[in-house]
Amino acid sequence: xxxxxxxxxxxxxxxxxxxxxxxxxxxxxxxxxxxxxxxxxxxxxxxxxxxxxxxxxxxxxxxxxxxxxxxxxxxxxxxxxxxxxxxxxxxxxxxxxxxxxxxxxxxxxxxxxxxxxxxxxxxxxxxxxxxxxxxxxxxxxxxxxxxxxxxxxxxxxxxxxxxxxxxxxxxxxxxxxxxxxxxxxxxxxxxxxxxxxxxxxxxxxxxxxxxxxxxxxxxxxxxxxxxxxxxxxxxxxxxxxxxxxxxxxxxxxxxxxxxxxxxxxxxxxxxxxxxxxxxxxxxxxxxx
Numbered sequence: 001x002x003x004x005x006x007x008x009x010x011x012x013x014x015x016x017x018x019x020x021x022x023x024x025x026x027x028x029x030x031x032x033x034x035x036x037x038x039x040x041x042x043x044x045x046x047x048x049x050x051x052x053x054x055x056x057x058x059x060x061x062x063x064x065x066x067x068x069x070x071x072x073x074x075x076x077x078x079x080x081x082x083x084x085x086x087x088x089x090x091x092x093x094x095x096x097x098x099x100x101x102x103x104x105x106x107x108x109x110x111x112x113x114x115x116x117x118x119x120x121x122x123x124x125x126x127x128x129x130x131x132x133x134x135x136x137x138x139x140x141x142x143x144x145x146x147x148x149x150x151x152x153x154x155x156x157x158x159x160x161x162x163x164x165x166x167x168x169x170x171x172x173x174x175x176x177x178x179x180x181x182x183x184x185x186x187x188x189x190x191x192x193x194x195x196x197x198x199x200x201x202x203x204x205x206x207x208x209x210x211x212x213x214x215x216x217x218x219x220x221x222x223x224x225x226x227x228x229x230x231x232x233x234x235x236x237x238x239x240x241x242x243x244x245x246x247x248x249x250x251x252x253x254x255x256x257x258x259x260x261x262x263x264x265x266x267x268x269x270x271x272x273x274x275x276x277x278x279x280x281x282x283x284x285x286x287x288x
Contacts (some may be wrong), residue, residue, distance in 0.1 A: 019148045019196055020223035021187045022165035027099060031091035032057045032131040032210070033147040033164055033200065036065060036105065036119065040084025044073040048084070052160075054148040054199035056131050056212060057090050060124035062244050063105070064133075064233065065198030066215055067117040070108040077117070079110045079248065088121055091128045093164045095149070101125050109243050114177045115217040115231045117198075118243055131202060134211045134234045137179075138203070142171040144181060144213055145202055150195030154221040160195070167191075169201065172227050177235070179214050180227035193222040201230050 025033070034055040040048045055065035067077045085104065092100030107120035138144065147166045167190035169181035181201065183190035192199065201214040212233055219228030233240070 019146060019150065019161075019165035019167050019190065019199075020152050020154075020193045021183070021190045022146075022148075022152070022167040023186050025093045025147060025164040025166050027093045027097065029093060030147050030164065030166065030210070031093075031100070031128045033091070033093075033149075034063045034065070035089040035092065035095070035149040036063065036069060036198070037087045037089065038069075038083035038085075039087070041082055042073055050083075052149065052195050053197050054150060054195065054216065055088070055119065056147075056198075056200035056202075056215070057125060057128055058118075058130050058133055058212065058240070059244055060126070060130065061103075061121045062130075063088050063090075063119040063121065064200070064212070064215060064240070065117055065119060066217055066231065067110050067115045068217075069198050070110070070117050070119075077110050077115075079108055079117075081105055081108055086119070088119065090125050095162050095164075101128070107247060109248060111236055111239060114236060116215060116233065116236060118240065120247060129209075131200060131210045131212045133237050133240055134203075134213050135237045137174050137232060137234045138171045138213045140171050140173055142203065142213075143184060144169050144171060145204070145210075146181075146192065146196075146199055146216065148192060148196030148199030148216065150197070150199070151193045151222075153223065154193060169228075174232070177232055178217065178229050179232055181214075181230060182227050183223075183225060187223075189223040189225045191222040191224050192216045192219055192228050 036053040038051050053065050053069035055063045058064050072078050088103050090101050103121040103123050105119045106122045109118045168185040170184045172180040196216050199216040202210040202212050214230035214232050217229045217231045
């Protein structure tokens with residue numbers, strides 16, 4: 001759900017969107033890929049608009065995406081949903097089809113110092129294997145694959161892709177929080193476009209299972225040769241695990257149990273006090 005005018009990371013011209021000169025993904029492939037649709041986003045001048053982002057399922061109830069996909073009307077990243085309704089579509093390569101699953105996004109949590117956010121779903125996604133988050137950074141020269149649901153061109157009037165797109169990229173450099181990647185296949189100018197923001201860059205382990213390396217953050221207009229910027233996830237692995245285990249603002253199972261017990265005790269004490277007062281009042285009336 002990226003807005004064309006959003007700027008997410010310093011030193012980058014603007015947010016990245018979808019994959020230009022990519023290839024169609026076959027039904028059943030890369031089912032951890034997620035389309036995040038935002039309906040009823042407030043705008044600063046009043047009214048609303050609709051938009052969307054890409055992402056990846058990393059746990060049955062959690063999606064990772066770009067932090068700037070959740071912004072207020074002033075463009076600031078926020079740890080909450082912003083649209084009236086935000087929906088995650090998981091595992092649907094053909095957007096005209098009916099495969100995959102849908103769930104509402106009920107919470108968003110921003111990472112500190114990185115263009116990364118976690119989106120919590122209203123229910124677990126069954127039957128789709130989440131992508132594993134890498135704990136090691138990619139190295140220059142590594143080849144990553146990207147999937148995304150954005151546009152296929154930055155040209156005005158470009159239509160949204162109706163099918164999940166993919167392409168391969170070469171890692172050019174690795175920074176403290178960002179990596180630079182350039183198009184490799186199907187073409188040298190294969191590149192992220194509008195609404196690919198949050199799309200997963202991943203490698204594949206020897207057993208064929210995918211390993212998440214980064215998510216799309218920003219880049220020049222597409223298509224283009226040369227680098228785009230994506231946000232590393234390996235250095236956020238600890239934060240990701242802790243956030244999913246205990247989301248900010250949530251009491252947690254133990255805390256909830258203690259709260260319920262505390263409320264029960266408070267109610268019991270109140271009832272005892274009320275009964276004592278009534279009994280005392282009855283005795284005083286009897287004396288008179």
